[in-house]
Amino acid sequence: MIPETTGTEGETLIAKVMSTVRSRIASRALTPGAKLPSIRSFSTNLKVSKSTVVEAYDRLAAEGLIRSRPGSGFFVAAPLAPLSLADLGPKLDRQVDPLWISRQALESGDDVLKPGCGWLPPSWMQEEGLRRALRALARGNASTLVDYGPLLGLPALRTLLARRIGLRGIEVSPEQIMLTESGTQAIDLLCRFLLKPGDTVLVDDPCYFNFHALLRAHQAEIVGIPYTQTGPDIAAFADAVEIHRPRLYITNSALQNPTGATLSPLVAHRLLKLADKAGLTIIEDDIFADFEETPAPRLAAFDGLERVVHIGSFSKSLSAAVRCGFIVAPRAWIEPLADLKIATSFGGPGFSAALMLALLKDGSYRKHMEGVRQRLARAMAETTTKLTQIGITPWLEPQGGMFLWCKLPDGVDAADLARRALAKKIVLAPGNAFSHAQTASGFLRFNVAQCQDERLFRELALLIA
Amino acid sequence: MIPETTGTEGETLIAKVMSTVRSRIASRALTPGAKLPSIRSFSTNLKVSKSTVVEAYDRLAAEGLIRSRPGSGFFVAAPLAPLSLADLGPKLDRQVDPLWISRQALESGDDVLKPGCGWLPPSWMQEEGLRRALRALARGNASTLVDYGPLLGLPALRTLLARRIGLRGIEVSPEQIMLTESGTQAIDLLCRFLLKPGDTVLVDDPCYFNFHALLRAHQAEIVGIPYTQTGPDIAAFADAVEIHRPRLYITNSALQNPTGATLSPLVAHRLLKLADKAGLTIIEDDIFADFEETPAPRLAAFDGLERVVHIGSFSKSLSAAVRCGFIVAPRAWIEPLADLKIATSFGGPGFSAALMLALLKDGSYRKHMEGVRQRLARAMAETTTKLTQIGITPWLEPQGGMFLWCKLPDGVDAADLARRALAKKIVLAPGNAFSHAQTASGFLRFNVAQCQDERLFRELALLIA
Structure with missing residues (x-):
């Protein structure tokens, strides 16, 4: 009898065992640290030879997904971060992942423009x-x-x-x-x-x-x-x-x-x-x-x-x-x-x-916020004008606040634009990060308080063109 | 036919419907805000008359557990706190509930002695x-x-x-x-x-x-x-x-x-x-x-x-x-x-x-902590002596820190003592709050930094006697 583990059929069976283990780990039927089924019982259950299971476990161990402990069997490797947020939902483009904008806005240095950021500059x-x-x-x-x-x-x-x-x-x-x-x-x-x-x-x-x-x-x-x-x-x-x-x-x-x-x-x-x-x-x-x-x-x-x-x-x-x-x-x-x-x-x-x-x-807080509102109203008007000039159109004229939700020219994809803008040290907030249905690929959110630098509009015009 | 809702049998059936609803709410099969089954369908399912269901719903509404909305039926009342911590575990005596000591320690006024508290007095x-x-x-x-x-x-x-x-x-x-x-x-x-x-x-x-x-x-x-x-x-x-x-x-x-x-x-x-x-x-x-x-x-x-x-x-x-x-x-x-x-x-x-x-x-932090450690060592020695004199025996002589885990005299229940001490404005930390198996009813945890007032030992001696 030809050993099962060689040849195409052998490969298929090994792959089957590997994918069974992978899906049990993904579904958390096997959690990090859990012991894998013994070679004998797994081979019986899956109706494959013991050498197939041994080979599959060895390959998974080589991948780092499981670990062998001599004398006690195989275990799911520990630092697998089972409940990472990324595993819980559909895998999004990291560039429009909800956490991406937060990370960029929090981590970028002072030389970076952040019109996509959700808060006021410190000086405000x-x-x-x-x-x-x-x-x-x-x-x-x-x-x-x-x-x-x-x-x-x-x-x-x-x-x-x-x-x-x-x-x-x-x-x-x-x-x-x-x-x-x-x-x-x-x-x-x-x-x-x-x-x-x-x-x-x-x-x-x-x-x-x-x-x-x-x-x-x-x-x-x-x-x-x-x-x-x-x-x-x-x-x-x-x-x-x-x-x-x-x-x-x-x-x-x-x-x-x-x-x-x-x-x-x-x-x-x-x-x-x-x-x-x-x-x-x-x-x-x-x-x-x-x-x-x-x-x-x-x-x-x-x-x-x-x-x-x-x-x-x-x-x-x-x-x-x-x-x-x-x-x-x-x-x-x-x-x-x-x-x-x-x-x-x-x-x-x-x-x-x-x-x-x-x-x-x-009492100075009330006064301070009056000043902030006036300053934001001015910034809102100016940013609206400048964005409109380069073909980016506000969806609405807000009654206040710092956000302007804008439609990009037809055919411009916000996530793509955000990726290219990052290379120019500009952090944008692409629409689909805000959209559960992923229907806002033609939108960007601007924070008008973070749009005070002329470089932003020059670069955006170039990136869109 | 005698209406089902009168007499002993009627009462039993009403109670049955009420307990069915209660247990569905407790098990979260019905969550706050959820619509209850219609009177017709519930009476069919439970094999009772419609008037029995009506009466049961009315009584549950009077209890505040459910609410009626004219024209749309009955709903589980909203402020029911479905995931309150108290609902998740076995119901403990509130006096030795893990949260009880925290609440007492956080909420009590300055005239209260807190040997059960888990932190240093502000003056330290x-x-x-x-x-x-x-x-x-x-x-x-x-x-x-x-x-x-x-x-x-x-x-x-x-x-x-x-x-x-x-x-x-x-x-x-x-x-x-x-x-x-x-x-x-x-x-x-x-x-x-x-x-x-x-x-x-x-x-x-x-x-x-x-x-x-x-x-x-x-x-x-x-x-x-x-x-x-x-x-x-x-x-x-x-x-x-x-x-x-x-x-x-x-x-x-x-x-x-x-x-x-x-x-x-x-x-x-x-x-x-x-x-x-x-x-x-x-x-x-x-x-x-x-x-x-x-x-x-x-x-x-x-x-x-x-x-x-x-x-x-x-x-x-x-x-x-x-x-x-x-x-x-x-x-x-x-x-x-x-x-x-x-x-x-x-x-x-x-x-x-x-x-x-x-x-x-x-550098002052290092110095400060040196001082705190010395002060704690003194307080530890003094508190040990005073507690021992009134029959409360440390389980261990700790190498440092603020806690002293003590055995009460035989027959004294820590939770009972804690309840009575609270009436004397003393917050204790009874052993079973720390014990998952509830095997520490004869223990108290003392914070030696919070044991600087002689009144504590006098009152404890009286409470134990």
Whole structure:
């Protein structure tokens, strides 16, 4: 008898064993560190010879996927990162991967232009106020500096937040507010609280790209709802609710990221009626609130915090280095959310909260943000003109904020443009990073505060041509 | 025919329908917001009359468990906190619930004695150094104050950490270190990275109580390994590895919380051999490192960071208000861990990291910790004497740190004592909060730095008598 492991047939059988092992590892039926079936039992199960299994295991070991331990068998190699985000969803082009833009924006040096970045340049922030607040805290009381703060976070900051949120029509008591380390952590805690793997979540299409990454980390099914100039497409929303029975909808009501659009009262009302009927929870991410000239309607205001949870942070307006966010939730949710916060991050933003309080109490913050809004309005007008001149057209004239969602000339692919722009030290934010349906390949998101350098428009014109 | 809904039989049927709904909600077959079966279909399925279902639904609505929406049926009420931690494990006595001690320690006022608390009193911390560092940063560069930091965290701090960790025998490059918001967040990220619901995790019994809460949040199966004075019981460890095929083991190698014990080189070696054979990953939580007089062996040092991940933070030694922790991991894990960090909390501890760097660079930190260690050694000796006098006996004389794990006189139940002590404004840490097997009802953990008030010993003597 010819040994099975030689010749074409032998190769086919070895490949079959290898692919069986690979798919068991991919499906996590075999997790890193797990022992592989013994050669004898595997050969019986797969109806191949023992030498075929030996050869397959040896090749997999050579690939580094499994490791042999003399005397005890084969094991799945350990540093395999089983739950890497990249493994959880369809493999995207890394250049339009939701995490790619974040990495580029965070990692690039000062000589790089970042119109694709999601925050203001440091020089736009309230640096002097922050220095003043730091000096004040350096003289302040010791426990603010060294002790864990109270469970829900600094009471004085929660009281001030309740008042500020009240100005947007959302009536809330400080006991309904819990401080978190960031706006993203606030949404993450809520997802842990509300979702189990496989639950469906609705997002706007386009939406903030990190929602995709976050929801992938929760192993949620994502369904995108086309976003119109006045909010999500209500007919599509109604259909999605009916078909997918989602658990959650995550959105921005005002100055939506990336479009800059604002929800109309009509759409808000219809949305809430649908959510109410279906028992859907809504997370309203409101981190750009202080960039609005006139407060737009908030879902949480219409709903009275029954099924809408409101979140915010200070990363965009005060400081991204000093981490502090918050959750505004129905009263009954606060205790279990606090338990979850203790379990997963123990303390809250003790010192950061004190710093935010010092800054917000100070009347200079209001004045500073007035200045930022005026400066952004000017930058918005200038950037619109310059982009239009090179054939890049805003989809909407936003009522405020820093984002401009723009259509590229026909035939120009945003991901391709982003790749080529990176070689010129320009970080762009290509549309499909924001689009779950991958239907925004002709769009880019610009941050007008990061479009102050003429080189950007010259290079873009060349890259497009 | 007598209507089914009256009389004993009717009551039984109504109760049956109600309990069916309750158990579907408990098992998450019906999630908050989900529509309940229609009255018609439910009555057919359960073989009861429609009026029985109507009555059952009405009573559940009166209880607040479900809500009626005229015209569209009944829905599971929203604020039900489906993934509250309390629902995930066996229901513990709230007084020895892992989260209870945290809540009490965080929430109690200044007039409360907290020998059960897990950190130093503010007056023991390096307050002056912190004030100095704040003033320095108030004059420092703007981007530290307002910008997102680099992805893995401040390079200068990672370099300094690599050097410090090297002193404990763990050779590591700064590229293998990622900063996090806290030590707890570091472990949480690793659990997200490594675990799926239902995976088994080994912990020491007793161990830091928040490990239980954290692992419950990950829906892991917890298996406790009896902890001896030189580390986990190796025979029990070997059995658990064989029987439960765990994915992970979480431990402290030095100054174990709550016992204060330190791993012997012999146990460390055997442990690693077992872990290696089984392909087990170990998280070594080293947040009390700077409290050691002489560095004890670290698992990460023996293992060379192949299957041991090392974590730390500054909450216990520098400040609990300024949040900053870190992960030291195999090189291949860093990129996916960073992706997960972006997705779930976006930035890192930007400003806090800069503050920690300023403090650590300063030679005064070394001096300060020398002072803390001396003070703790004195407090340890004094507390040991005073507790022994009232019949509370230390299980071990720790080599350092703040914890003293003590046996109560026979017949005294720690949870009961903790309940009664709370009425006297004393927060204790009863043994079973640390014990997965609930075999430590005769133990308390004392923090000797929080045992400086004579009232504590007087009250304890009375409570025990």
